[in-house]
Amino acid sequence: MTTPITRRCLLASALLSAALPGRLRAAPQSVAVIDWGMLETTLALGVQPAAGTELVQFRQLVVEPELPETIADLGLRGTPNYELLGLVAPDLIVISNFYEYQRAALERVAPVLSLPVYEAGKPPYPLAEQAAVALGDALGRVQQAAALVDDTANFVAQCREILRPLAARPVFVVNLGDSRHFRAFGADSMAGDMLARLGLANAWTDPTSYSAAAPVGIEALARQPDAAIVVMAPLPPEVARTLVDNALWNALPAVRQGRVAVIDPVNHFGGLPSARRLARLLTDAASQWGRDG
Amino acid sequence: MAERRTVLTMLWGLLAAAALALFARQVAAAWPDPAVAGMDGDLQRVILWYTVLPRAAVAILAGAALGLAGLLLQRVLRNPLAEPSTLGISAGAQLAMAVATLYAPAAMAWSQGAVAFAGGVLAVAIVMALTWRRGLEPVSVVLAGMMVALTCNAGSAALILANGDYLFSLFIWGGGSLVQQSWSPAVAIAPPLCFGVVAALLMLRPLSILGLDDASAKNLGLALNATRLLVVALAVWIATTVAAEVGVIGFVGLAAPALAMLSGARSLRQRLVAAPLIGAILLWLTDGLVQLAAGQGGERVPTGAATALLGGPLLLWLLPRLKMFEWPSLSRAAATARRSDTPGRVLLPVAIGTLTAAAVALLVGQRPEGWFVATGPLLSELWEWRVPRLALAAAAGGMLGAAGVVIQRMTGNPLASPEVLGVGSGAGAGLTAVILLDFTAGLGWQLAGSVAGAFLALLAILATAARSHFGPERLLLAGVAMSALFSAVFTAVISLGNAQSYILLRWLSGSTSGATMPQVWMAVVLLAATCLPLLAVSRWLDILPLGTGTARSLGLPLRCARLVLVSLTALITAGASMFVGPLSFIGLIAPHLARLCGLAGARHHLVGSILFGAAVMMVSDWLARMVAFPYQMPVGLFASLISGPYLVYLLGKGVSRHG
Amino acid sequence: MIPASSNEPLYRIDGVSFAVGGRAILQPLDLTLERSRIYALVGPNGSGKSSLIKLLARQQARSGGVIRLLGRDIAGFGEREFARTVAYMPQFTPPAEAMTVRELVALGRFPWHGTLGRFGDEDHAKVEEALRQTDLQNFAERLVDSLSGGERQRAWLAMMLAQDTRCLLLDEPTSALDIAHQAEILALVRELAGKRGITVMVVLHDVNMAARYCDEIIALTGGRVFARGAPAEIVRPDVLAAVYGVAMGTSPHPRTGEPLAYLI
Structure with a gap:
């Protein structure tokens, strides 16, 4: 937690800088990040943001990169605490296209940088790369951004190499809503895009809305009998108990033949760090089937 | 048979x-x-x-x-x-x-x-x-x-x-x-x-x-x-x-x-x-x-x-x-109505109370280190955040209070209110239709959709009621049915889990968090533009609780009066529910609070109810900011939680009827 | 205001009928009501008394025929214009929650000042007059709902007087009152009608009350006017038996000698 003294200093400096004619166009000292994908990207660039949103939940669902304790929690992503944001007085606020509706309010605190990653129908990975570069540019971390883009690309390429024996195998990446329904990640989600980058095929080819389809019954997984299934955590509590009794689930070829994996949670709307985490988790899961099958 | x-x-x-x-x-x-x-x-x-x-x-x-x-x-x-x-x-x-x-x-x-x-x-x-x-x-x-x-x-x-x-x-x-x-x-x-x-x-x-x-x-x-x-x-x-x-x-x-x-x-x-x-x-x-x-x-x-x-x-x-069980009528419960002979002197403390609520909500707050009273430059920093949402909450609360008075007097039913009759949900259904048609629709279109929805909902309820000679009980039940129907629409849209569902969820839970000055001005203009005419026609509101027979024999232009009042109410409710969501019950309780203070004449009742609505909504908004700081809860939730116990009291006490 | 000089009767009803959902409540009927008279409308339940008075008060729309008020079709009157001519009291007066007697009576001035007009000196004077004539001055600041049944009926009557009309239509104004208060209200109506020279039509269940306080009785049965005339012409065993469908007798009042009806 920030101490009151630094906060007062921040406030004073904000007031001071507001009084100055025009802010210095230098790399911002203090950044607030509303979007989780941009928050992880900021951290990956080696910048400590002054404030982020829903940090309790972030630590559970996004997991990496690890959050320093000093970041102020602004509350919900949908309704961030603007007062607190005003007290933190960042020089720059980073959002994504999801939060455009907050722009008017945010701009009253500081300039807003909005970086789109998820747009309907577009694969997000290239956009995540562009966002990382743009963020690096804005934060004065151009080299770190380039390195992040390259490292991640290299890592994905390595994973693809590992998975070469499984090339073109169809895979469902799903999120279980309850023990009867799932939501599949389509081509315009990070998971779907990553499958393609890893040389696997996305078994879900139907249209999606906002990266994931509306919930459907588990029987839809039977439509592609040779597909593998990756279930992304978290699982609703009752699923662990009831899925084992689900006769259809147990009859799916993927289940019978052990082509099912449950992976740790990944930010659904993440940036490059999440993409990298996803690549690692998917590769770990898939190489398991490679050995077994 | x-x-x-x-x-x-x-x-x-x-x-x-x-x-x-x-x-x-x-x-x-x-x-x-x-x-x-x-x-x-x-x-x-x-x-x-x-x-x-x-x-x-x-x-x-x-x-x-x-x-x-x-x-x-x-x-x-x-x-x-x-x-x-x-x-x-x-x-x-x-x-x-x-x-x-x-x-x-x-x-x-x-x-x-x-x-x-x-x-x-x-x-x-x-x-x-x-x-x-x-x-x-x-x-x-x-x-x-x-x-x-x-x-x-x-x-x-x-x-x-x-x-x-x-x-x-x-x-x-x-x-x-x-x-x-x-x-x-x-x-x-x-x-x-x-x-x-x-x-x-x-x-x-x-x-x-x-x-x-x-x-x-x-x-x-x-x-x-x-x-x-x-x-x-x-x-x-x-x-x-x-x-x-x-x-x-x-x-x-x-x-x-x-x-x-x-x-x-x-x-x-x-x-x-x-x-x-x-x-x-x-x-x-x-x-x-x-x-x-x-x-x-x-x-x-x-x-x-x-x-x-x-x-x-x-x-x-x-x-x-449906055959209703003939209940011993609660309508003739002894009226222990209080009334003040000097409503002006009652309104003054109510207004002072409302201003006090505004002042507390404006000055007292939390930061990570704890509670504080904002003064000086800190206050001017916070001013621009707290004023718009407070003003929006107050305006919306006032609007609901006004709508409640009109609906209760028009139907002669003390338990009627924009929320109970499904008017707020109707506004939501209109809003839903607009965002489903065009996800990026602006505030103006959203308001237009809400108004249309509220208007149709209220009109449908009143028309059904009039045609089948509903008593006050059935009117309420029709309203409950209407809200349930709209809730089903919301559920269907929310269960799609897309971007529209999140807009709708945010609206349902009621948030003033993103309040901007243009919204505030819009709300204030709406409040003034609807409540001033209501004050002007307050004589209608005095006569209407006496029933249609009396109203007609006194030469009240019933059709015209109802159309004007329904339109104004739809406009007010749609405006209010667009800013703070449909869940509040403020339209139900604010008129009662005003009556409890002895404000009996329509004009004073209306003003008192607007003030109470504004005060309750501002307190709710403040609680919504404070209770889980820095996480902000929906204001609608707190408005419901505050109004709920009062409604309980009202139900327990035995409500007297207007007509 | 309609000129009072013309010699048209107050109400002229030609072939007026009324039906609800295909069921005829009133058969086509003709009736004239003269000025400055008190009419009682009697008849068994379902005979159409209430419907007829509601048609006259424009509370319901007729199914056929024409109702003329001072020579003009009542459908052609504006709302307030009509309310300045005819005042109507429903069978059940609604509770007037938290309203004082004076406020209730003042509502009677609505047809005169309208929605936005000023409540002027004349309005004040008429309200005071109505309160005085109904002997409610001491109750003026009391809440209507705190009054006894008889006092409450008087307050409503005062509201109608403040309306300053040519005609009062009262739908069973005494149904909830004990006999003393019934007499009190009807006596008051009679006295005031005389003083103001207005026409009153009152629906009554008790034919003896009707005979005692009214100039003329109109007996309805099955949606038709069975008989009309002075009390002595109606309070006769044959007429009453035909109207009410039970055997009834009459005997002269021990003091006044007017006929009194009783069940046999």
Whole structure:
């Protein structure tokens, strides 16, 4: 937690800088990040943001990169605490296209940088790369951004190499809503895009809305009998108990033949760090089937 | 009569045949066929045996269970509108499951059904406790149920919003999907259903007596309360089992017993057979149609939302045809109305109180280090955040207060309000239509949609009421039906889980967080533009509570007056609910608070109610910011939580009627 | 205001009928009501008394025929214009929550000042006059709902007087009152009608009350006017038996000698 003294200093400096004619166009000292994908990207660039949103939940669902304790929690992503944001007085606020509706309010605190990653129908990975570069540019971390883009690309390429024996195998990446329904990640989600980058095929080819389809019954997984299934955590509590009794689930070829994996949670709307985490988790899961099958 | 019954029985037979035909079609489509690429016969057999067949079984069993639960509840509460969703049982179960998912996952893993049952029992216990002193009088029960349901829904919406995808399961659950992959839900629903039928048949005599009034029942030597509680518990068990297994399925419990009666099942024994059968047919048929309409990508509308969409209009149609139990009229309860001879001197402290609330909300706040009173440069920093949302909250609260006064005076019904009559939800439905058509629609279009929705909702309610000579009770019930209908629309949209659902969720839970000065000006202009004309026509508001007969004989231009008032109310309600969501009950309580202070004349009543509405909303907004700092809760939730206890007091005290 | 000089009767009813959902409540009927007279409308339940008075008060729309008020079809009157000519009291007066007697009576001035008009000196004077004539001055600041049944009926009557009309239509104004208050209200109506020279039509259940306080009795049965005339012409065993469908007798009042009806 920030101490009151630094906060007062921040406030004073904000007031001071507001009084100055025009802010210095230098790399911002203090950044607030509303979007989780941009928050992880900021951290990956080696910048400590002054404030982020829903940090309790972030630590559970996004997991990496690890959050320093000093970041102020602004509350919900949908309704961030603007007062607190005003007290933190960042020089720059980073959002994504999801939060455009907050722009008017945010701009009253500081300039807003909005970086789109998820747009309907577009694969997000290239956009995540562009966002990382743009963020690096804005934060004065151009080299770190380039390195992040390259490292991640290299890592994905390595994973693809590992998975070469499984090339073109169809895979469902799903999120279980309850023990009867799932939501599949389509081509315009990070998971779907990553499958393609890893040389696997996305078994879900139907249209999606906002990266994931509306919930459907588990029987839809039977439509592609040779597909593998990756279930992304978290699982609703009752699923662990009831899925084992689900006769259809147990009859799916993927289940019978052990082509099912449950992976740790990944930010659904993440940036490059999440993409990298996803690549690692998917590769770990898939190489398991490679050995077994 | 007998002939009509035969015709109606045949009609049900035909509907059952239609459901069966749809089922046959599903079976044929799923029949093992070696020609289908890649799928071996085993898998195909599993799909047929574990998805297609159990789904039909669950539809039939759940429909029957809900029909039975509805019949039992309606019987013991002597309330033709009692059913799991109008009593808040479903909403209570949903909130319990949401809370358990977050804070006690072990309980959810152990038994979802038990958690749902606990929530449902708690909800119904609250409703019954609130209305016990009024002898469980139907309108009070339904109102209390609605209050509990709306508050629980606000709580669930807040939890979903606050936790994002984690409560994805609750989206599905709220929609009520009958998708199956095993026989276990069917197996879980069967025992309470069978037990319920047997128990109901064994208790046939006590149940028949419970249909009489309390005095006669006691006279016949029935242990009234024990029997009643027992039957309610049984019904809640049945209903929450269904809810835990497949989610919220609305209206079947309401419609099945009513349709059974209209189809000629007169004795209780006949109804005990007919209501579950009709419930089963209704749900099976609806589910068949949902599957027929489903594409490859999944079902467009979950079955539970579909039953509600079909059931809402059905209810509006049923309402004038339902036989209401003749309740000892609460309308003549002794009026202990206070009134002040110097309303100006009452308004002054009310205004000072409202300003004090504004000042506290403006100056007192939290930061990570703790509480503080803002002064100096810090205040000017916070000023620009707190002023717009406070002003917006105040304006919206004031608008709801004004709308409440107009609706209560126009209908001569002290329990009417924009929220209760479904006007706020109507505004939401209009808003939904706009954002579904164009996701990026601006504030102007959103307001236009809301106004149109509110206007149509209010007009529909009043027109139905006028045509069938509704008493004040039925007017309220029609309103409750209307809100339930719109809630079903919201559920259907929310269960799609797309960007629009999040807009709708945010709206449902009511947030002033993003308030901007243009919005504030819009709200203030709207408040002024609607309330000044209302003040000008305050004489209408003085005369209208005396009933249409008096109004007409005094030469009040009724048609014109009603049109003007309905339009203004729709405009006010739509504006208010667009800014703070539909859940608040402020439109209900602000007029009462003003009356309680002795503001009796329409003009003073209106001003007082606006002030009270503004004050309550500002306090709610402040609490919403402070309670979970820095996380901001929905203001609508707190407005409901503040208004709720007052409503309880109102119901407990015995409300006097205007006319 | 309609000129009072013309010699048209107050109401002229030609072939007026009324039906609800295909069921005829009033058969086509003709009737004239003269000025400055008190009419009682009697008849068994379902005979159409209430419907007829509601048609006259424009509370309901007729199914056929014409009702003329001072020579003009009542459908042609503006709302307030009509309310300045005819005042109507419904069978059940609604509770007037938290309203004082004076406020209630002042509502009677609405047809004169309208929605936005000023409540002027004349309005004040008429309200005071109505309160005085109904002897309610001491109750003026009391809440209407705190009054006894008889006092409350007087307050409503005062409101109608403040309306300053040519005609009062009262739908069973005494149904909720004990006999003393019934007499009090009807005596008051009679006295005031005389003083103001207005026409009154009052629906009554008790034919003896009707005979005692009214100039003329109109007996309805089955939606038709069975008989009309002075009390002595109506309070006769044959007429009453035909109207009410039970055997009834009459005997002269021990003091006044007017006929009194009783059940046999």
